[in-house]
Amino acid sequence: MSLSRTPSIQRAVAPVLAALAALALTAATASPARAQQPAAVPVPPPPDATPAAPPGQPTPPRATNYAPPEYPPAAKAAGREATVTLQLDIDRTGKVMKAVVIEGAGDGFDESALAAADKLQFEPARRADGVATAARILYRYSFTLAPAEPTAPTGAGARTGAGAEATKTQRLSGVILAEGEIPLAGAQVTLTPAAGTAGTAGATGAAGAATQDGGPRALTTDETGVFSFADIAPGRYRVSITMPGFESLDVTEDVAAGEQVEIKYRLLPVGDGLEVVVRGERPPREVTKRTLQAREINRIPGTNGDALRSLQNLPGVARPPAIAGLLIVRGSSPQDTQTFIDGTPVPLIYHFGGLSSVVPTEMLEKIDFYPGNFGAQFGRGMGGIVDVALRSPKDDGIHGLAQVDLIDARVLVEGPVPFLKGVRFAAAGRRSYVDSWLGPALTAAGAGVTQAPVYYDYQFMVEADVTPSARLRLSFFGSDDALALLVDEPTPGEPALTGDIGLHTAFQRLQLRYDHELTDRDRLAGVVALGKEDLDFSLGPFYFQLDNLSLTGRLEYSRRVSTGVVFNTGIDMLVNAATVNLRAPVVGRPGEPPNQPFSTRPVQELSVTSTLYRPAAYAELELVPSPRARLVPGVRVDYAKDTQQWTVSPRFSGRYDILHGFPRTTVKGGVGLYSQPPQPQEAIPPLGNPGLRSNQAIHYSVGLEQDLTRQLEVSAEGFYKQLDSLVIASVAPDGVNTAYENTARGQVVGGEFLVKYKPDDRFFGWAAYTLSRATRKDRPDEPERLLSFDQTHILTVLGSYQLGHGWEFGARFRLVSGNLIAPNVCNVEDVTCDPARTNAIYHAPSGVYTPIPLSGPGTERLPLFHQLDLRIDKRWKFKHWQLSAYLDVQNVYNNQNTEGVSYNFNYTTRQYISGLPILPSIGVRGEF
Known part of the structure; x- marks a missing residue:
């Protein structure tokens, strides 16, 4: 028997x-990089820029260096900015095995991004059990020309004396994250004063643009997902955040006199946005x-x-x-x-x-x-x-x-x-x-x-x-x-x-x-x-x-x-x-x-x-x-x-x-x-x-x-x-x-x-x-x-x-x-x-x-x-x-x-x- x-x-x-x-x-991006003018010194993301995932959770690849791309001379002379999205295949050792342009820009931007990607190094992706695994990610290079140094305003619009200082000691800063506490670099953050608010004077981040007081301010987050608007007037502001592959976010924040506001925002992925795909996980x-x-x-x-x-x-x-x-x-x-x-x-x-x-x-x-x-x-x-x-x-x-x-x-x-x-x-x-x-x-x-x-x-x-x-x-x-x-x-x-x-x-x-x-x-x-x-x-x-x-x-x-x-x-x-x-x-x-x-x-x-x-x-x-x-x-x-x-x-x-x-x-x-x-x-x-x-x-x-x-x-x-x-x-x-x-x-x-x-x-x-x-x-x-x-x-x-x-x-x-x-x-x-x-x-x-x-x-x-x-x-x-x-x-x-x-x-x-x-x-x- x-x-x-x-x-x-x-x-x-x-x-x-x-x-x-x-x-x-988690649907997330790799920490995107950005290209600067040659005079600007690129700062590599710190090794711990991406916080560790909670125990028992998978983690995406994490960049351990920053390889700045060369700004195409013709595009720079023409004042053109661009964004190039690459698909990177990363092996279990963190090495980039293959790079493919997913969203190109032409004018030499694609070639520059590919050349820089070959120099990137990553901490490899890890499964929930902590074991390194091969992964495919989307990685974005943003080519941005640094703005000219702003000149001090003159005439009727200029603020002088103690009164001006009293209205510009506030700050609104924060960090933009995807699900799983993954920082989002390169997210666009726009700060718009509500009616009756004096306005902003400065912003810091990956890239910032200053306008006249009372107008909107825009910047992009740095490698750690951080942004900061300094020296803003007290009042109510509309914060708008956009990022390719993620749903936009519009919120209203109140800033009181003498207040330093720090906020954590989370964006949710939508459709076929930027994501990290760990091989072996199948539907x-x-x-x-x-x-x-x-x-x-x-x-x-x-x-x-x-x-x-x-x-x-x-x-x-x-x-x-x-x-x-x-x-x-x-x-x-x-x-x-x-x-x-x-x-x-x-x-x-x-x-x-x-x-x-x-x-x-x-x-x-x-x-x-x-x-x-x-x-x-x-x-x-x-x-x-x-x-x-x-x-x-x-x-x-x-x-x-x-x-x-x-x-x-x-x-x-x-x-x-x-x-x-x-x-x-x-x-x-x-x-x-x-x-x-x-x-x-x-x-x-x-x-x-x-x-x-x-x-x-x-x-x-x-x-x-x-x-x-x-x-x-x-x-x-x-x-x-x-x-x-x-x-x-x-x-x-x-x-x-x-x-x-x-x-x-x-x-x-x-x-x-x-x-x-x-x-x-x-x-x-x-x-x-x-x-x-x-x-x-x-x-x-x-x-x-x-x-x-x-x-x-x-x-x-x-x-x-x-x-x-x-x-x-x-x-x-x-x-x-x-x-x-x-x-x-x-x-x-x-x-x-x-x-x-x-x-x-x-x-x-x-x-x-x-x-x-x-x-x-x-x-x-x-x-x-x-x-x-x-x-x-x-x-x-x-x-x-x-x-x-x-x-x-x-x-x-x-x-x-x-x-x-x-x-x-x-x-x-x-x-x-x-x-x-x-x-x-x-x-x-x-x-x-x-x-x-x-x-x-x-x-x-x-x-x-x-x-x-x-x-x-x-x-x-x-x-x-x-x-x-x-x-x-x-x-x-x-x-x-x-x-x-x-x-x-x-x-x-x-x-x-x-x-x-x-x-x-x-x-x-x-x-x-x-x-x-x-x-x-x-x-x-x-x-x-x-x-x-x-x-x-x-x-x-x-x-x-x-x-x-x-x-x-x-x-x-x-x-x-x-x-x-x-x-x-x-x-x-x-x-x-x-x-x-x-x-x-x-x-x-x-x-x-x-x-x-x-x-x-x-x-x-x-x-x-x-x-x-x-x-x-x-x-x-x-x-x-x-x-x-x-x-x-x-x-x-x-x-x-x-x-x-x-x-x-x-x-x-x-x-x-x-x-x-x-x-x-x-x-x-x-x-x-």
């Missing part, structure tokens, strides 16, 4: 195992791609600072059963959603109970989440996609951190590898220690738990810049979880079930990743990984053991064919060699009473070894026929050896800006076919049916995105999933094995709504609401029923605000429909409940009662879930390190949310099982 979809097997048993356990660049190929930024993923309340747990707050993601740690997307089963780490599939995304993810936040660059209609590069799943990107290690010295909270402890060390230029490393590890205090406490209290859940994970990587445009990374990461319970007495209804209950699951990946910008038009990216998975589950005398070795690989080639046309093609390979050992009761034999306890049935033992593979290939076109439109047609071809089936999956998505620029209005939509092979145990003999076909789903979606302000955006998306050829299980005619067949059909229909405030200097937050209904029919002649993970209403509202002085406060509120159950006893509060119903049959040989199900799966919904979580962070910064602490409180008002139902020994009564009470967590972190 081969388990090529080992991740799917582990996800398939996740609900059972969990029950036992309960027991995401989404899917209808909906939600990317969480660094500040968002580790500050969301209720997640204990865990990035991957923040996915549960996004539209379309359902709340999993208590401590299950499952990812349920748009009504689909957990095994329908694929999870990747740097392009390599992994079987688990969360540790036991969902307390934390298998990759700590500190190692993440971003999380891309696709709830549906994902592109052709992803397959073998019909739910959603979670693609986690590990960040590159820092290369500016040795850095590290250590964190301790009530759940686990972690460490991280990273930096350059000594004596190896361009090589950097990172090593991290984490271990829970709940077992060290919870286990002994429960044992002393007489509980049956002898060992609390224990988990640990680890990550190690070495990364090198093979060339300025190629990067190679070797990574090793893994996860391990273990749980042990002791059953002192048989459970009600299962007299033969005694002994230990144990669960252990682990996986490791040795991964090699390569990214190469071959040319300006060609890109190659590949990843290959060797993997190992172990799953051991024991239940008294029964057990299930899995040992699996895997080889996975992805290789993608991208070619920019022409302007607005990009072609992507790739291969996706999965190979598994698995061994399974099983000892478990049979389902039931013909003639046996239906109420026989599970543990007293005859036992079967199996040991199967097999190898299989599932290769795939895909191709996509990214078409941009206009700046407003983007179309992505694609197709994927998969083959599954276990079912010997080929599947062809065409897909299409598109976006169109009804309003381009700000405020942007975008419509989007997509349709695609998605195939998911059967679970290995469903298709491989002796347990499975080799004649099965792949599960099929067609995704439809249409949506709208609207900018309300620069920070606030809203989106709405309707989706429909048509499910066909779904695999279901039934008892085989021999009464021993389980039969599988492709007879089920279903559908999921719903809508997602998101109001999001994008992170600014102090605040981020969003409100997400999902309305959906997921149903299926197991066979054509059977009634339609709700899917097990259907949740009608999902509302999440959260936000986090930086109070200043290192303090940050956040809150999250959730309101969710209750989970579905298959009851054995009716709810007495239901008017249709029959208290006289027979709920169980007495089994004389074992002396226990076995339940008679009241109804089928998912026929009763538990009460509404609601919960408030709060988080407070405090950070202290020192010269070479910083210390932070946080308090994360879940279920602040201690709501007794219902997570299940329990029954008495003879199934005559029942009661609700409450979830976790108020749960505070305190953590401390130090980093350098």
Whole structure:
């Protein structure tokens, strides 16, 4: 028996195992330069002219020198001024590799600007993780003739004496910035006195023009974005700021007598303005791609600072059963959603109970989440996609951190590898220690738990810049979880079930990743990984053991064919060699009473070894026929050896800006076919049916995105999933094995709504609401029923605000429909409940009662879930390190949310099982 979809097997048993356990660049310009008369001495911009971006934010290239262009003699003699905009390609070392004129001026200005650009040096662009990267920027040279020295006014207009001095001691100065606190050099600033204001006398900046008192004054900002109007009269002024590629700004300022006014203005980019484009950041190929930024993923309340747990707050993601740690997307089963780490599939995304993810936040660059209609590069799943990107290690010295909270402890060390230029490393590890205090406490209290859940994970990587445009990374990461319970007495209804209950699951990946910008038009990216998975589950005398070795690989080639046309093609390979050992009761034999306890049935033992593979290939076109439109047609071809089936999956998505620029209005939509092979145990003999076909789903979606302000955006998306050829299980005619067949059909229909405030200097937050209904029919002649993970209403509202002085406060509120159950006893509060119903049959040989199900799966919904979580962070910064602490409180008002139902020994009564009470967590972190 081969388990090529080992991740799917582990996800398939996740609900059972969990029950036992309960027991995401700024649009900016480079600092433009300007040419002066030869007599003027150009001043290079200071090395720190561009302030450092906030931690976790990408930074554009920063000029480290100033190369003044030569003023063309003929143009100078004619008194002509001009501006030349260049496109510069800057490599990872900060060297200008290529310069192209984008907006020329002729008369020798273009040639002079190109010659000067070759002498420029830059601090290279850096990604959010701090690693240098190649970039393309627009760089502007302004050729301006210095004005003649103004002469002192004479006659009636001249001011003399103390009265004149008294009116000219004020100053209005400031700095012009783009988003991300990037200074804008060369911005035009005009100061116009309002009626009744005496006027201005002088201005300083990159270039200034003086006029008679009472008239407008104009200047351009210097290399640091600074301007200054000196010696102005008290009164009201209109300040007008213009900059190519940015929206103009008009404001009114009041200047009082003796006042020195300093103001910071921010310009917003518009259309196709001057911008810095960091290579490697590409627009989404899917209808909906939600990317969480660094500040968002580790500050969301209720997640204990865990990035991957923040996915549960996004539209379309359902709340999993208590401590299950499952990812349920748009009504689909957990095994329908694929999870990747740097392009390599992994079987688990969360540790036991969902307390934390298998990759700590500190190692993440971003999380891309696709709830549906994902592109052709992803397959073998019909739910959603979670693609986690590990960040590159820092290369500016040795850095590290250590964190301790009530759940686990972690460490991280990273930096350059000594004596190896361009090589950097990172090593991290984490271990829970709940077992060290919870286990002994429960044992002393007489509980049956002898060992609390224990988990640990680890990550190690070495990364090198093979060339300025190629990067190679070797990574090793893994996860391990273990749980042990002791059953002192048989459970009600299962007299033969005694002994230990144990669960252990682990996986490791040795991964090699390569990214190469071959040319300006060609890109190659590949990843290959060797993997190992172990799953051991024991239940008294029964057990299930899995040992699996895997080889996975992805290789993608991208070619920019022409302007607005990009072609992507790739291969996706999965190979598994698995061994399974099983000892478990049979389902039931013909003639046996239906109420026989599970543990007293005859036992079967199996040991199967097999190898299989599932290769795939895909191709996509990214078409941009206009700046407003983007179309992505694609197709994927998969083959599954276990079912010997080929599947062809065409897909299409598109976006169109009804309003381009700000405020942007975008419509989007997509349709695609998605195939998911059967679970290995469903298709491989002796347990499975080799004649099965792949599960099929067609995704439809249409949506709208609207900018309300620069920070606030809203989106709405309707989706429909048509499910066909779904695999279901039934008892085989021999009464021993389980039969599988492709007879089920279903559908999921719903809508997602998101109001999001994008992170600014102090605040981020969003409100997400999902309305959906997921149903299926197991066979054509059977009634339609709700899917097990259907949740009608999902509302999440959260936000986090930086109070200043290192303090940050956040809150999250959730309101969710209750989970579905298959009851054995009716709810007495239901008017249709029959208290006289027979709920169980007495089994004389074992002396226990076995339940008679009241109804089928998912026929009763538990009460509404609601919960408030709060988080407070405090950070202290020192010269070479910083210390932070946080308090994360879940279920602040201690709501007794219902997570299940329990029954008495003879199934005559029942009661609700409450979830976790108020749960505070305190953590401390130090980093350098």
